[in-house]
Amino acid sequence: MTDTLDATTAGGPVSPSRSVFRPLGSEEARIVGGFWAHKQDLNATTIIDHCLTWMERIGWIGNFDRAADGTVADHHDGIEFVDSEVYKLLEAMAWELGRSNNSELDRTYRSLVSRVAAAQEPDGYLHTSFGREGQRPRFSDLEWGHELYCFGHLFQAAVARLRTGHDDLIVDVARRLADHVYIEFGPNGRDAICGHPEIEPALAELGRALSEPRYLELARIFIERRGRGRLKTTLFQSSEYFLDDIPVRDANVLRGHAVRAEYLAAGAVDVATEFGDAELLDAVKRQWTNTLAARTYLTGGVGSHHQNEEFGSDFELPADRAYAETCAAIGSVMLSWRLLLATGEAKYSDLIERTLLNAVLVSPREDGKAFYYTNTLHQRTLGSEPVEDELSERAEASLRAPWFEVSCCPTNVARTLASVASYFATASSDGLQLHQFGDLDVATSVNGSPVRLQMRTLGYPFDGHVSITVEADDELELSVRIPSWAGDAAITIGGGTLAAEDGYVRLRRRFDPNEPLLLDLPLAPRLTYPDPRIDALRGTAAVERGPLVLCVESTDLPAALQVDSVSLRTGSPLRETPDGASVSIAITEPGSAVWPYGSSPSADGRSETTVELRPYFQWANRGPSTMRVFLPLAGE
Amino acid sequence: MTDTLDATTAGGPVSPSRSVFRPLGSEEARIVGGFWAHKQDLNATTIIDHCLTWMERIGWIGNFDRAADGTVADHHDGIEFVDSEVYKLLEAMAWELGRSNNSELDRTYRSLVSRVAAAQEPDGYLHTSFGREGQRPRFSDLEWGHELYCFGHLFQAAVARLRTGHDDLIVDVARRLADHVYIEFGPNGRDAICGHPEIEPALAELGRALSEPRYLELARIFIERRGRGRLKTTLFQSSEYFLDDIPVRDANVLRGHAVRAEYLAAGAVDVATEFGDAELLDAVKRQWTNTLAARTYLTGGVGSHHQNEEFGSDFELPADRAYAETCAAIGSVMLSWRLLLATGEAKYSDLIERTLLNAVLVSPREDGKAFYYTNTLHQRTLGSEPVEDELSERAEASLRAPWFEVSCCPTNVARTLASVASYFATASSDGLQLHQFGDLDVATSVNGSPVRLQMRTLGYPFDGHVSITVEADDELELSVRIPSWAGDAAITIGGGTLAAEDGYVRLRRRFDPNEPLLLDLPLAPRLTYPDPRIDALRGTAAVERGPLVLCVESTDLPAALQVDSVSLRTGSPLRETPDGASVSIAITEPGSAVWPYGSSPSADGRSETTVELRPYFQWANRGPSTMRVFLPLAGE
Incomplete structure (x- = not known):
């Protein structure tokens, strides 16, 4: 189980060339019922449409139309980086189409992609806020303009499309834009980085999905350039805020702006994996460990400071001033998932479970039409109902808001829910691994032979009974993560009692599909x-x-x-x-x-x-x- | 002692037309030795010069020269409101001249005033950042431009000059500027307010010092206009931030930006006092009480949020994330002093003592050449020595910084130390009141008869022995505040034992100058x-x-x-x-x-x-x- 594999399938949002565990693609692992199916259905029926409706109404999608017809310099809606929200929605739609193949959503998706594509310029550049007569020049404000950040989200939207079996318009757009970025910022381009990391993991994934080494190389260059004081600081934002204070491979802990820190670290794992850079991987593992030990809320949320949306000092974790931005929690899941694939260690899935169920799922209201941006652990004062058709500031009150002036969280929730099945299971050369619990069907192959697995629950996470059926011709090793909260207790599984070792119960055998394995996780408060x-x-x-x-x-x-x-x-x-x-x-x-x-x-x-x-x-x-x-x- | 007086003297920074206690002027109450004399000497010899040297070096004073010669639109140093730092320094110098009459300081002061005056425009307007070709128009950014805020500090500088016996150039400048503001913002002017309160108490004081009812009226107008949503909010700054969410007379607690809240409340007391507006006075008393009960640090510092320098919710008082800006503490002293004069209640002096000795004095380094902007109550990590000739961000590390990009605190400390004697004693129609302990000489008149008082300590606040000698022809009532921390214990004073009542020990008698009153305050930890x-x-x-x-x-x-x-x-x-x-x-x-x-x-x-x-x-x-x-x- 600990040998390193070559990737053989598409593999969800992350697909390293080499890893200990191989991620499963959206065709290989599907949520079929229960708690998470309900959340995915809410996303499909409500959240995605909510994001689309809002961005049509307030002109963020219209920006692309006006970019195409030449009027956007006179009329641009929203702040500089609203393009990224449209891209995260496209990513969410692509994962959802991979899951459900809804024809109405397919039409909506294709229409939205064509409007985005129409705004791309002949040289591949694509951003609605920069570069036209009457706008600021391209790449003139790398600290705050967020151009490369937006590009990164477009690349991730294209990766989602590729990984769900399509090489079509959004992929063409991404390829042309990535080529443009390579010319502008590559080995012969300008020696610069973006204020907000995101393009790093996105370029790595696009490079993997398209087998394009230049994109991987550019991801590596961006990681290496960072931490050397290239970005201009301001009265309130230091180099630490930008993660530009210490080279990634030298840092000991996540710090500065929490979302930026998590995205950057995720990109660093991708680069370390692709280039066999053990020192860089060790650096990120060290940062993850130290962040978990002293800078993480019980919910898995991160970022203690409202000021600058930053991590605090060690043990600076006030409940009532928790910032714990939804996007930072999602960034933490992105990072932990990459570290799990790279190392096979169960502790990363422990944190993913904690973070998804508490720090991420708290964001959407039960009806999917309002969201938290920041997630306090202690609300002292009663708020009031939000106005349902007004833009809000970052929701810090006791009720969620339908949309924000900086609205990074709703679309981030949407893409995470649409692709959440990918975090549940992985494969290796001789086995399957289950990391999260839910009602899941897996259909993949291990060592060349087809394997089917069904996991069913009685209402997890509210009930701890899990049954697992495996159908396979050959012997294989099934590893089931036993969460650290389940303690050292032996786990009854498959009629016998097995102790977890390093966070997994492992069964190597020929499985009988008529004999389900039964797992009973102790949920006592x-x-x-x-x-x-x-x-x-x-x-x-x-x-x-x-x-x-x-x-x-x-x-x-x-x-x-x-x-x-x-x-x-x-x-x-x-x-x-x-x-x-x-x-x-x-x-x-x-x-x-x-x-x-x-x-x-x-x-x-x-x-x-x-x-x-x-x-x-x-x-x-x-x-x-x-x-x-x-x-x-x-x-x- | 509880009757209301007409003002009879100059009376320090605040001089209400009617009050329970009458403030003493800089000639009437003088610190002559001990702890506070040391602080005032440090201010005179070092802090004032430090501020002057920095502001010359980095061009903030030069802005006025360039405004006078027409070049400031091409070259302006510092942010929009650096004029105010020069004015606070002028205020500090004026109080210091009233105290020491140093001829070198007098020359420096007059030179600086003339450079400021040269920048005034023919219609009275005076600001180095607005209104010229190439600059933004006057009053085009009331939320953030801080023009009226700067004017307020100029008015306070003029008041200091008037109250120390001079009606000269800075007073002329202030009068012309205040007339201009009255035209622009008065009953027939624009219906607007400044984002940062300060002009309210300043106009009230200038009106009192010059017996000009229009200025008092304009202060009243600004107070009444506030709290009705006139100021444009931003993504991160709500109406609460600007104190523009609730009319002053309706609010129950201080909130929003802490310095703004304190300055505004101080101005509201001035207006309430001058216009006999008991409802407004009660509103501010209520706000003070609720702020003390749940939004004040043990040091007297206020403002729990780094984000927006704001008050937090009730009981949101984290030690490690205390913002507790030096200027907010000074604003709190300004407010408490006004409430003491208006009510005669000892609790206001209790808070003044706590705040001055802990939240204000922590700011300057012992050598007077570096300052805290924010004042944490818990420093977790070791900082490093500041670079002595570099501008700093707001000092949040473990060492103070010599100067800041927003450098409101050093000059605020300077003007507070230069005028600190005013907080020690007051007079009434038939008595004297001692509010703070230190080595102080008072020479005033009570009920028409001259009275001299000497207070001496053995090193207060480190030692609790205080002796008081009174020389007066007639009987009078001496009230000595017994701090709330001294408990309910009877106080040995004048050979007998007297209990404090409502925070004061009161002695009505003919005093014998050869029989000092002895007070022994219990300082046990x-x-x-x-x-x-x-x-x-x-x-x-x-x-x-x-x-x-x-x-x-x-x-x-x-x-x-x-x-x-x-x-x-x-x-x-x-x-x-x-x-x-x-x-x-x-x-x-x-x-x-x-x-x-x-x-x-x-x-x-x-x-x-x-x-x-x-x-x-x-x-x-x-x-x-x-x-x-x-x-x-x-x-x-």
Whole structure:
């Protein structure tokens, strides 16, 4: 299982030439029901259309039409990088078409691609905000113009199209644009980088998908150029903000702007993999480990500072000022997935599970028509219903917003949901690996022989029962990740009891399709305590249940009681409920302090009640509420 | 003592027409030695010169010369509002001249005023960044241009000159400019306000000092216009940021940009006082009370968010992400002082003392040549020495910076130190009030009779012994504030024991100048616990000694031990040291967690030592260090 493979199939969003685990393509791994099917259906029926409707209405798609007919310099809607939102939507549509092949979506998709393509200039350049008479010159503002960032998202849209079996117009557009970028920024071009990383992993993938070494080489060049102070800093944005402070291979931890940091690190893994650069891969592994140890929220969210959307210092993880941008969580999944493929280590899938279920899924409202941009772990004040047809600032209030002036998150959620099946399973030369749990069909080949696998759940992540059926002619090794939250306990699987080793239960055998393997993951609610170095969380605990972080929402409290006046009674049992837990809490009457510092510690709560804790990702779906994940501990 | 007075003298930076307490002028109250004299001397010999030298070197003063000779549109140094730094320096110089009458400073001052005056345009307008060919039009960017903000600081500079006995060039300049603003923005002018409040208190003071009702009226108009959504918001700055979300008389708490909020509230008190608007005064008192109760750091600092330099929500007071801008602390002193004069309530002086000694004095380095802009209460990482001749961003590292691109704080410190004597004492129709402790001479008249008072300390704030001598022909009432930190204990004063009532010990008598009153304030170190609603501080305590907040600095710890690995042993005695305290601390070896959330709470520290705690305002004067005010509590 640990030998390195050549890629044999398309392989979803990421397809390294060589890796420990081989990703499966959208034809090979399909979600067929359950929790994730519901999310993918919501995406297909609602989120994609929501993004399309908004971007038509506010002119972001119209920018391409006006670029084609020569009027965009007079009338451009939105900020400089709104092109990227259209590209992320195209990527989402391409993955969704690979999954569902809906003919109406296919027409919509082709029409949108043709409008984008019409805006491309004869030399391959394509951006609606730069380069025309009356606009700023091309590449005149690399720090803030986000041109290469937008190109990167176009490349990823083309990769999605290629990996779902089509080599058509968007791929032509991407190829011409990538050739243009190679001339402009390649070995004989200007010695420069983009303020916002993204083109790095995108070029690597486009190079892989098209077998074009120049694109891989340019990805490598962009990675190597970074960290040497090329980008102009400002009063508020330092080189660290741009990840331009330290060369990627020398850095010890993710820092600066969180989304940029995750995208850059993802690109660095791609480059390290393609060029066999073990030092660069080790550097990113080290950065991932140190970021996990001291700069990651319990939800998997990252980025503690509202100021500059940045990582904070080690252990600077305030619940109430968590920025935890949705896109940064998605970037974290992109990075962890690449590291999983490169190393085969289960810890990367552990973080993917945590992040997808908590930090990403919290963003879309249950109806798919509003989103969080930032994801606090502690909402103190009641917000109000958003106006459904108004552009919002970054949603920091207690309710999600339908669309943002910088609206990177909704389209990012859409492309992630459409391609989420790719994170569930991989193959190797002699086996299959299951990384995430859900209702999944796999149809692939291992060592030249066809293999079919069916995984079914009784409602994961709310229920821990998983059954797996494998149909194969030959012996093979099935590896099933046992999540770190499931503890060291032996796992009952296939009628016997097996211990997990390095995060996997491994079964090497000829499988009988009539004898399903049964796995029972222990989902009992558990208390989780923060490291005492996290100032903002000292003296609190959170409750988790299986992979889900739970929270207390004011909606579930007795009337008029806010979440800030309750504490967790230590020692009182956690009782399980269908989706979460209920627990005794102590209630402290809100004091009327005139000065919030006193000569004695505050007394514990004086009355008591029981409250239901629910999954964090579901909060704020029942009207304005206050919420918290970490609860202060009150003595017994 | 509670009757309302007409103003009879000049009266320092603030001189209401009617108030409960009458402020004393710079001739009436003088600091003559001790702690504050040292700070005022540092200001006179170093800080003022430091500001002047920097602003000459980097062209901010030269902007005025270029405005006068017509070249400033081609070459303007610094951001739009650097004029205001020159005006705050002029204000500082004027107060300092009133205090010391140094002839060299007088020449420097007059020269600088004449350079400013030469830039004034025929219609009275005066700003180096707007209105010329090649510059943006006047008043074309009220949100961000800061024109009226700059004018306000010019008016305050003129007020300082008037209140120190001169009606000369800067006053002429201010009068012409204020007349211009009245035409442009008065009852027949444009219906608009400035993004950054400041002109409101400045116009009120200029109106008082020049007995010009139009200026008072315009201050009132600006206050009334605010809070009704006149200012254009941006992606990141809401109406709340601008304090344009709620009319001043309707708001319940300070919010938005902290400096703007404090300046605006100060202006509102001025307007309420002058127009007898009890509703407006009550609104600001309510805002002050609610801000103190839930939005103020132990140091008196305010503003929890780096993002937008804003107040946070209630109880959102993280130590490590404290923004606590120096200028916001100065704004808080300005506001509290106005409320003290208007109400006579000691709580306002309590906050002034706390804020001056901790949140303001921490800004200047001991040598007066570097400053904090933001003032954290918990520094986790070692910084490095600043480059002494480079412009810095807002100093957030562990060492202060000599000058900033936005350098509002150094000149604000300078004008505050030069006029700090004004906060120490007031008069009323039949008495004198002492609000702050230090070595002070008062020479004024009460009820028409001359009164002299001498206050002397043995090193306050490090020592609590205060002696007071009063020389007066008639009986009068002396009120001495007993700080709230001194507790309910009776105070030995004048040979007897008197209890404080409503924050004051009051003595009505004929005073014998040969019988000093002796006051002994209890400075024993004490533990202070945060309200449990402050998430970021739960399970910690701070140590205070008298009016000083203490801190642990890595410089005082055993080698290689960082402040993040120590806890306070509860139950161990606080031993007093000359300037602070020493206390037993528990030491926890830094763990090597891979994931900072676990299934059991962390154990208490395993080894133990004793550490000296020192005044917070003195930290970071001995090289790079880490520091914290609130220490985690470890069990006994």
